[in-house]
Amino acid sequence: xxxxxNNLAILTLVHKREKALINMLNGIxxxxxxxxxxxxxxxxxxxxxLDVKFPFPVRSIMLETKTGLNLxxxxxxAMQESSANHNVFLDVDCIPDEEFLKTYHDHFVQNDGVxxxxxxxxxxxxxxxxENWLTHMSEISAPDPVRNALKSYPxxxxxxxxxxxxxxxxxxxxxxxxxxxGYGAEDTDFAFQARKNNVALHTIDAHAYHQYHTSYQPPINxxxxxxxxxxxxxxxxxxxxxxxxxxxxxxxxxIKRTDGALEIIALPTQQEIDAALK
Numbered sequence: 001x002x003x004x005x006n007n008l009a010i011l012t013l014v015h016k017r018e019k020a021l022i023n024m025l026n027g028i029x030x031x032x033x034x035x036x037x038x039x040x041x042x043x044x045x046x047x048x049x050l051d052v053k054f055p056f057p058v059r060s061i062m063l064e065t066k067t068g069l070n071l072x073x074x075x076x077x078a079m080q081e082s083s084a085n086h087n088v089f090l091d092v093d094c095i096p097d098e099e100f101l102k103t104y105h106d107h108f109v110q111n112d113g114v115x116x117x118x119x120x121x122x123x124x125x126x127x128x129x130x131e132n133w134l135t136h137m138s139e140i141s142a143p144d145p146v147r148n149a150l151k152s153y154p155x156x157x158x159x160x161x162x163x164x165x166x167x168x169x170x171x172x173x174x175x176x177x178x179x180x181x182g183y184g185a186e187d188t189d190f191a192f193q194a195r196k197n198n199v200a201l202h203t204i205d206a207h208a209y210h211q212y213h214t215s216y217q218p219p220i221n222x223x224x225x226x227x228x229x230x231x232x233x234x235x236x237x238x239x240x241x242x243x244x245x246x247x248x249x250x251x252x253x254x255i256k257r258t259d260g261a262l263e264i265i266a267l268p269t270q271q272e273i274d275a276a277l278k
Contacts, residue, residue: 003033003034003055004033004034004035004036004055004056005033005034005035005036005101005105006036007036007084007085007086008035008036008084008086008087008088008101008104008105008108009035009036009037009038009039009082009083009084009086009087009088010028010035010037010038010039010087010088010089010090010101011038011039011041011075011078011079011082011087011088011089011090012024012038012039012040012041012078012089012090012091012092013040013041013043013071013074013075013078013091013092014040014041014042014043014045014048014092015042015043015044015045015069016045017092017093018048020092020093020211020213021040021048021092022050022052023095023128023211024090024092024093024094024095024096025038025050025052025054025058026095026134027095027096027097027100027134028054028056028096028101029054029055029056030098030134030135031096031097031098031099031100031101031102032098032099032101032102033101033102033105034055034056034101035056035084035088035101036056036057036083036084037056037057037058037059037082037083037084038054038056038057038058038059039059039060039061039078039081039082039083040058040059040060040061041060041061041062041063041074041075041077041078042060042061042062042063043062043063043065043069043070043071043074044063044064044065044068044069045062046062047060047061047062048060061077061078061081063077065181067181068181068182068225069181069182070178070180070181070182071160071176071180071186072175072176072177072178072179072180072181072186073176073178075089075160075175075176076175076176076178079167079170079175082167085112085166085167085168086104086105086108086112086164086165086166087164087165087166087167087170088101088104088162088163088164088206089160089162089163089164090161090162090208091160091161091162091208091210093161093210093211093213094120094161094162094208094209094210094211095123095134095137095208095209095211096206096207096208096209097137097138097207097208097209098135099206099207100118100206100207100208101206103118103204103205103206104116104118104164104204104206107202107204108164108166111202112165112166112168112169113166113168113169113199113200114165114169114199114200114201114202115158115163115164115165115169115173115191115194115199115200115201115202116163116164116165116201116202116203116204116206117153117158117159117162117163117164117201117202117203117204118162118163118164118203118204118205118206118207118208119144119147119148119162119203119204119205119206119207119208120144120147120159120161120162120207120208120209120210121137121138121141121142121143121144121207121208121209121210122141122142122143122144122209122210122212123137123140123141123209123210123211123212124140124141124142124212125212126212127140127141127211127212128211137209138207138209141209150203151203152201152202152203153201153203154201155188155191155192155194155195155201156188156191158187158188158190158191158194158201159187160186160187160190161208161210162206162208164206169199172197172199173190173193173194173197173199174193174197175190176189176190177189177190177193177232177236179232180229180232180233181225181228181229182222182224182225182226182228182229183219183222183225183226183229184222184225184226184229184230184241184242184245185226185229185230185232185233185241185242186229188233188241188242189233189236189237189241192237214277214278215277215278216273216276216277216278217276217278218244218245218248218249218252218276219245219276220249220252220254220268220272220273220276221268221273221276223249223254223255223264223267223268224264224267226242226245226246226249227246227249227255227262227264229241230242230246230262231261231262234260234261235260238260246262252268253265253266254266254267254268
């Protein structure tokens with residue numbers, strides 16, 4: 001097999017993640033198989049001029065949205081603009097392991113009529129300051145606490161950090177619902193659309209490692225978009241996504257749930273957001 005794959009691209013979305021993007025590209029370059037291109041969608045910011053040359057084409061496009069980040073619109077644009085038929089979406093915060101793309105390639109060769117999702121581990125703070133960290137990500141990472149023990153992920157646990165499909169499958173699913181804006185629920189909605197349209201979800205051992213960044217528990221910094229997106233999801237599917245976060249927001253007195261609707265009672269203060277930092 002040639003070092004470079006034919007007709008197999010990696011797609012990623014970027015907003016204020018320059019260092020993470022470089023780490024991800026270095027991980028792709030260290031892989032046993034290179035993509036035919038890496039397509040980077042810069043959301044509401046100028047495209048980054050890369051000082052380093054990589055052994056595969058890196059193509060940048062920009063998406064401007066007036067109401068904040070729209071991850072659904074960015075993913076739909078990435079698939080539309082990709083020059084490849086087989087595409088792997090990899091979150092910019094993730095770094096693939098050496099066999100990541102080859103694993104996807106081999107599964108696409110066997111069956112390109114399904115939706116594939118890979119596995120993700122979590123890297124510690126300062127991981128990229130360690131010597132030879134690219135070859136030790138498996139040893140220094142922690143497994144995903146929710147999905148690690150599962151041989152196959154159910155549609156409810158599909159995530160958009162690491163997944164792939166053909167253009168035809170993406171079209172059959174219907175793409176991502178662009179009514180979701182900001183953070184939350186658009187990837188679960190995508191999986192539910194896949195199930196509704198009889199697209200099988202297959203879990204494969206394509207490993208990527210999530211780079212450390214600050215996060216909040218619960219994510220009250222995203223309370224407004226999570227609440228709005230959850231309400232749209234419930235209206236569409238008659239079930240709640242992100243149930244744990246919604247309950248946490250209720251318990252903290254920020255929202256009220258009545259008859260399939262969420263009402264924001266109060267927004268968190270900056271001091272309360274800072275206190276939720278993990």
